[in-house]
Amino acid sequence: MDILDNYLKLNPRSKSLYERACRSLPSGCTRNVLYTSPFPIYMARGEKSRLYDVDGNERIDFNFNNTTLILGHNHPKVLKAAREQLERGTVLGAPTEPEVALAEEILRRLGAERLRFTPSGTEANIQAIRLARSYMGREKIAKCEGAYHGSWDAVDISVAPPLDKAGPRKAPVAVPQNEGVPKGVLGNTVVIPFNDSEATEKIIMKHRDELAAVILEPVQRDMPPKPGFLKVLREVTERYGILLIFDEVISFRLSPGGAQKFYGVKPDITTLGKIIGGGFPVGAYASTEEVMKPLMIPGSEFPVVKQARLGFSGTFNAHPITMAAGIAAMKELKTKVYVEMDKTAEAMREGITSLLEGRKMGYQVSGVGSFFHIEWTKEEVVDYRSAATEDRKMSRRFSTDLMNRGVFMWGHPNVSAVTTSEDVKIALEAIGRSLDSIAP
Ligand code: PMP
Numbered sequence: 016m017d018i019l020d021n022y023l024k025l026n027p028r029s030k031s032l033y034e035r036a037c038r039s040l041p042s043g044c045t046r047n048v049l050y051t052s053p054f055p056i057y058m059a060r061g062e063k064s065r066l067y068d069v070d071g072n073e074r075i076d077f078n079f080n081n082t083t084l085i086l087g088h089n090h091p092k093v094l095k096a097a098r099e100q101l102e103r104g105t106v107l108g109a110p111t112e113p114e115v116a117l118a119e120e121i122l123r124r125l126g127a128e129r130l131r132f133t134p135s136g137t138e139a140n141i142q143a144i145r146l147a148r149s150y151m152g153r154e155k156i157a158k159c160e161g162a163y164h165g166s167w168d169a170v171d172i173s174v175a176p177p178l179d180k181a182g183p184r185k186a187p188v189a190v191p192q193n194e195g196v197p198k199g200v201l202g203n204t205v206v207i208p209f210n211d212s213e214a215t216e217k218i219i220m221k222h223r224d225e226l227a228a229v230i231l232e233p234v235q236r237d238m239p240p241k242p243g244f245l246k247v248l249r250e251v252t253e254r255y256g257i258l259l260i261f262d263e264v265i266s267f268r269l270s271p272g273g274a275q276k277f278y279g280v281k282p283d284i285t286t287l288g289k290i291i292g293g294g295f296p297v298g299a300y301a302s303t304e305e306v307m308k309p310l311m312i313p314g315s316e317f318p319v320v321k322q323a324r325l326g327f328s329g330t331f332n333a334h335p336i337t338m339a340a341g342i343a344a345m346k347e348l349k350t351k352v353y354v355e356m357d358k359t360a361e362a363m364r365e366g367i368t369s370l371l372e373g374r375k376m377g378y379q380v381s382g383v384g385s386f387f388h389i390e391w392t393k394e395e396v397v398d399y400r401s402a403a404t405e406d407r408k409m410s411r412r413f414s415t416d417l418m419n420r421g422v423f424m425w426g427h428p429n430v431s432a433v434t435t436s437e438d439v440k441i442a443l444e445a446i447g448r449s450l451d452s453i454a455p
Contacts, residue, residue, distance in 0.1 A: 018412060018453070019053065021419045028069040029057045048081070048426065051411070056418065061088030063433045066423055075438045077363075077424040079431050082265050083289040085356075085385070086347055087433030093293045096343035100336050113338035117291070120345045122301060124272045125285055130301040131310065132333040136264035136288025137165030139298030140230070142327060143286045144169055146300070147228035147258045149309040149325045155225040157218065159209040160187045161399025162235055164262050164286075168200045170230070175403070184400050185214035209235045209398045212247040223255040228284070230260040233274035237381050237388040237427060238396055245280040252283075258306065264288035264298070265427060269384040270353055277384070290348075293340025296331070352432050356385040359430040359439060363387040366443040376454055377406070385429045389413075412453055420445040 016024075023030065033054035036043035044050045057069045064087050066076045079087070086093060100113065118130045133139045144156055156169060160181065164170040173181065174192040182188030187206040205222050207215045209231065219229065229252055233245055252259040261282035266274035268290050275281055283306055288298040309325035364387045368380045377393030390396045391406040391413075414425045422445045430439075 018416045018419065022053070022415060025072055025419060026054075026056060026068070026070050030054055032057045032069065051415070051425075056423075063087045063089070064431060064435065064438050072421070074418070074421050074423040075434075075442050077422065077428045077430065077434075077442065078426055079429060080294070081289070081426050082268060082429050083292075084294055085268050085290045085431055086293075086344055087431040090293075090344070090347065090433075092347060093340050093343045097293065097295070097336050097340040100339035103335070105336070106331065106334055110333070111335045111338065113335055113342055114333040117338045117341045117345070118299075120342065121287065121291060121299060124345075125275070125301055126272070126281070127285060127301040128304045129307040129310075130299050131307075131327060132338075133298035133300070134296050134329060134331045134334070135165070136262075136286065136298045137167060138329070139264070139286040139288055139300045140164045140170065140260075140262060141167055143260055143284050143300040144228065144230065146302070146306065146309060146325060147260065147284065150306050151227040151258060153225055153227040155203050155205060155222060155227060157205040157207050157222065157226055157229040159231045159235055159399075160206050161209060161402060162230075162232055162262075164230060164232075164264075166193075168196050169204055171196050172201060172204045173206045173399075175399075178400070178403055181400075184208060184398075185211060186218065207231075208400075209238065210241045210244050211398065212241075212244050215244075216247060216251050219251050219255065219257065223257065226255075226257045228258040228260050230262055232262045232264075232266060233278060233280070234266045234269065234383060234386075235398075236402070237386060237390070238398065238402070239381070239383045240278065241397065245278050249280050249282075258283040260284040260286065262286050267291065268429070271348060271350055290344065291341050292337040293342075293344035295334065295337035295340050297334075297337050297341065347432070353384065356430055356432060356434075359434050359436070360385045360387045362436070362439045363428075363430065363442070366439065367446060370443065370447045370450055374450065374454055376409075382428075385431070387428055387430070409454070413449060416449045416453055417445060420449055422446070 033043050049055050058066055059069050060067050066074045122130055158170055160173045163174050171192045173190050176190035180190050189201050189204050189206050207218050259282040263273045263285050267287050270277040284302040286300045291297055310323055312323045313321045364380055364382055371378050379390040379396050381388045391409040392404045394401050396402045417424050422442050
């Protein structure tokens with residue numbers, strides 16, 4: 016049966032929910048990344064590595080809310096911690112102990128000194144860049160072409176620029192990603208090519224007296240850094256006194272101390288999200304006591320009436336339920352869990368590679384740690400320009416066909432601590448059958 020016909024047959028309730036949603040939400044969605052044609056699947060519940068939709072279909076989850084649920088759905092210890100905290104009230108309008116404990120645990124893992132919580136990764140990046148600007152007294156930032164750091168002005172630039180507008184590969188032009196990004200903002204964001212040490216160094220040198228910070232994902236989307244790339248960036252930013260920000264909203268799941276420990280390169284500021292909140296909305300940014308100085312409220316006498324140089328607030332920052340769930344999740348995340356996840360993801364990477372071998376099409380199988388990914392390109396994917404050559408129709412057809420076959424695999428496919436070898440076996444069988452039908 017055709018992919019689309021099958022999809023329509025399997026998902027009638029999702030279809031009618033989507034039609035209803037379109038009457039209240041633009042394109043029926045609240046998160047563009049979840050939109051998929053002809054309509055998204057509406058989920059009813061999750062359990063360990065499985066998702067169950069409103070039509071009763073069961074699927075193996077390899078998305079885990081875009082890498083958030085590193086312990087899978089409904090981990091009993093995380094649920095227990097959240098429930099116990101919930102019994103004490105939803106949100107208390109005052110600091111709580113769990114907030115201190117989670118900050119201590121994250122700082123210990125990063126080897127950092129001070130941290131602030133936000134309700135999302137986006138806000139962590141907003142605040143980290145404000146902090147960098149405040150600390151440095153400069154306005155410009157540099158970001159990588161193709162990198163996503165949240166839907167907000169300063170970084171909503173060259174996230175997925177059309178190639179005919181993006182300028183030379185080694186000197187990318189800053190292209191607004193969306194309408195509504197003001198021209199003034201555009202002039203303050205410099206774009207650098209991920210994984211090209213030489214070109215990046217040149218661009219940073221050119222703007223060395225204006226840059227407050229360089230922000231990047233140490234693993235950009237599914238592209239690991241080339242050997243030496245992160246070290247060159249560290250060395251160049253240090254040489255010119257520019258702050259280096261690692262956006263570890265996703266990559267923090269690479270090791271107990273994130274990608275920075277995995278690759279042995281320490282940034283000045285780290286931003287976080289996803290896994291640190293145990294499945295609840297969260298973000299954080301961490302640095303040294305020195306860099307965090309603009310956030311300090313001056314004076315120790317009573318009463319203190321002075322303001323910090325850099326104000327910071329948010330009604331739901333460090334939400335107690337998130338904090339309690341985050342602590343419970345972090346406690347489970349011992350080194351051996353990461354080793355096991357790497358093995359599970361490696362089984363997916365190897366299995367997919369052998370299923371693809373000999374097929375007459377362009378593909379790359381990539382991924383590190385708990386990530387695995389298929390890119391439908393002829394050339395190796397090392398930066399935005401190579402990723403942009405992907406056959407996107409093939410990618411969509413494949414993920415929709417897998418959806419029909421009980422495998423929920425899109426975005427940054429990843430395994431969790433509860434993904435079993437049985438899950439891997441079933442998924443690889445489904446992938447094999449899908450490839451036979453759409454890419455023989
Ligand atoms: N940075 C990166 C690297 C991300 O992938 C994301 C979201 N996927 C964000 C920041 C934004 O985080 P949030 O969606 O929690 O606002």
